Every structure is written in structure tokens, then in C-alpha cells.
Amino acid sequence: MTRVVLVEDHDMVAEAIGLALERAGIEVIARSVTVAAARADTRRGKPDVVLLDRRLPDGDGTALIPEFVGDGAKVLVLTGEAMASVAARVAEAGAAGLILKTARLDELVEAVRRVAAGEVVFEAKLLAGVLDRLTGRVKVAGATLTAREQETLLLLADGAGTDQISTSLGVARNTARNHVQRVLDKLGARSKLEAVSIARREGLLD
Incomplete structure (x- = not known):
């Protein structure tokens, strides 16, 4: 509950x-x-x-x-x-x-x-x-995402939550949460929404 x-x-x-x-x-x-x-x-x-x-x-x-x-x-x-x-x-x-x-x-x-x-x-x-x-508030200096982190980022951009990311990637919920956190850390973002905004600015979603 x-x-x-x-x-x-x-x-x-x-x-x-x-x-x-x-x-x-x-x-x-x-x-x-x-x-x-x-x-x-x-x-x-x-x-x-x-x-x-x-x-x-x-x-x-x-x-x-x-x-x-x-x-x-x-x-x-x-x-x-x-x-x-x-x-x-x-x-x-x-x-x-x-x-x-x-x-x-x-x-x-x-x-x-x-x-x-x-x-x-x-x-x-x-x-x-x-x-x-939010765009432009945080600068990203050469952030490099792994293939799995890029997949996670694309799912975040589609509005997916942790459970949806877990299902889509075929991984455990905790693993999905860790992928999300690494994306946020690499982009210098404090929230999922800010991560997507930064990624769009940096061309990571193109």
C-alpha cells in the first residue's frame, strides 16, 4: 500500500x-x-x-x-x-x-x-x-552514457516510471532505479524532468 x-x-x-x-x-x-x-x-x-x-x-x-x-x-x-x-x-x-x-x-x-x-x-x-x-541551467561537460543508460534516458523522455523501465529493459526494479540514478548523476540533474531537459539541450535524444 x-x-x-x-x-x-x-x-x-x-x-x-x-x-x-x-x-x-x-x-x-x-x-x-x-x-x-x-x-x-x-x-x-x-x-x-x-x-x-x-x-x-x-x-x-x-x-x-x-x-x-x-x-x-x-x-x-x-x-x-x-x-x-x-x-x-x-x-x-x-x-x-x-x-x-x-x-x-x-x-x-x-x-x-x-x-x-x-x-x-x-x-x-x-x-x-x-x-x-530548466534548459540551460546545468552545463554538461562531455557526459557519456552507456547503451543501457541511453535506453533508460529514452524511456524517461517518454514519461516512463521505474516499474515501466524495469519491464522494458527486462531488469529488476532496483537495477532500473540504479540506471536512472546514474543518468541523473552523469547529466548533473536533480530530477528526472531536469535530466530530460538537459538531454534535449545536449542533443542526447536526437
């Missing part, structure tokens, strides 16, 4: 999201209403996914993304701001996705599932802007 920490300070919104997730078989292990509580709940609970509202009473939730990712959690940002600049900021911080508060609950549930499976999930209308803004 996917385990989620829900970071949302509005009671009505949090209750609706929590019920939708639970009905879909996704366990909400904690609900946090502040930056401080989100940090404590995530460290204690070790969730698969942190569903993170950006605007919290004691600060911007975006600042927590690198910390959560470093602890092994996937981060899906929940926001009412349909701006490429916001999407690029959370992507650069390492979030696996962003979903708008105008989305339907079933769309949010599906986004959580996809992020938990290792996919990158951004609103289609924001994705192009995210890629444009």
Missing part, C-alpha cells in the same frame, strides 16, 4: 483529499498543517509520497522538497498557481510532480499513484514551460 503524508492546512480540502486517497487504497499516515509539522511527520513516518501544499502558515513548502527527496520520499506539489515559473521551481527542487487544486479528486489520486510508481507528473499546459526554464 502506498503511504502518504498529506501537507495541507485547510481542513475542508484536507478532509476531501484524505477520504479520496483512503477510498483508493492509499494510506494517509499523517496530515501536517505547517512546515515544522511536515518535516517531523515525514521523518517519523517515512512515506512513499508527500502531497505538499506550497503555502503554509509558517512558510513555503517548496523549501522542504530537497529534504524530503533526500530522505527517499517522492514529492507531489499541490498548488493553485498555474504558472510555469512555479512548476519549474518545484521541479528544480526535485519534486516528482505538480497538480493544481482545480484538478478533480480522481485526477489527484491518479497523480499520487503515478508519482509513487516513479513517474513524473506535471499539468500538460505547464510542462513545456518547465522544460524551457
Whole structure:
């Protein structure tokens, strides 16, 4: 079962999201209403996914993304701001996705599932802007990918998650995860989305 920490300070919104997730078989292990509580709940609970509202009473939730990712959690940002600049900021911080508060609950549930499976999930209308803004932020000096890493990169560019990469390459899930991490390391990327953006700029997907 996917385990989620829900970071949302509005009671009505949090209750609706929590019920939708639970009905879909996704366990909400904690609900946090502040930056401080989100940090404590995530460290204690070790969730698969942190569903993170950006605007919290004691600060911007975006600042927590690198910390959560470093602890092994996937981060899906929940926001009412349909701006490429916001999407690029959370992507650069390492979030696996962003979903708008105008989305339907079933769309949010599906986004959580996809992020938990290792996919990158951004609103289609924001994705192009995210890629444009990330391109050029990291310079790659002669990055050389192995044939298997190149295959992995192509699958990432198609939006594949870890499970899909594992199946497509015929390798174990941990092996697929290692391939992805090596691609990110060689490209100097902090997220899968940024890796694809850099690869496009460097002509590695041509």
C-alpha cells in the first residue's frame, strides 16, 4: 500500500483529499498543517509520497522538497498557481510532480499513484514551460552514457516510471532505479524532468 503524508492546512480540502486517497487504497499516515509539522511527520513516518501544499502558515513548502527527496520520499506539489515559473521551481527542487487544486479528486489520486510508481507528473499546459526554464541551467561537460543508460534516458523522455523501465529493459526494479540514478548523476540533474531537459539541450535524444 502506498503511504502518504498529506501537507495541507485547510481542513475542508484536507478532509476531501484524505477520504479520496483512503477510498483508493492509499494510506494517509499523517496530515501536517505547517512546515515544522511536515518535516517531523515525514521523518517519523517515512512515506512513499508527500502531497505538499506550497503555502503554509509558517512558510513555503517548496523549501522542504530537497529534504524530503533526500530522505527517499517522492514529492507531489499541490498548488493553485498555474504558472510555469512555479512548476519549474518545484521541479528544480526535485519534486516528482505538480497538480493544481482545480484538478478533480480522481485526477489527484491518479497523480499520487503515478508519482509513487516513479513517474513524473506535471499539468500538460505547464510542462513545456518547465522544460524551457530548466534548459540551460546545468552545463554538461562531455557526459557519456552507456547503451543501457541511453535506453533508460529514452524511456524517461517518454514519461516512463521505474516499474515501466524495469519491464522494458527486462531488469529488476532496483537495477532500473540504479540506471536512472546514474543518468541523473552523469547529466548533473536533480530530477528526472531536469535530466530530460538537459538531454534535449545536449542533443542526447536526437
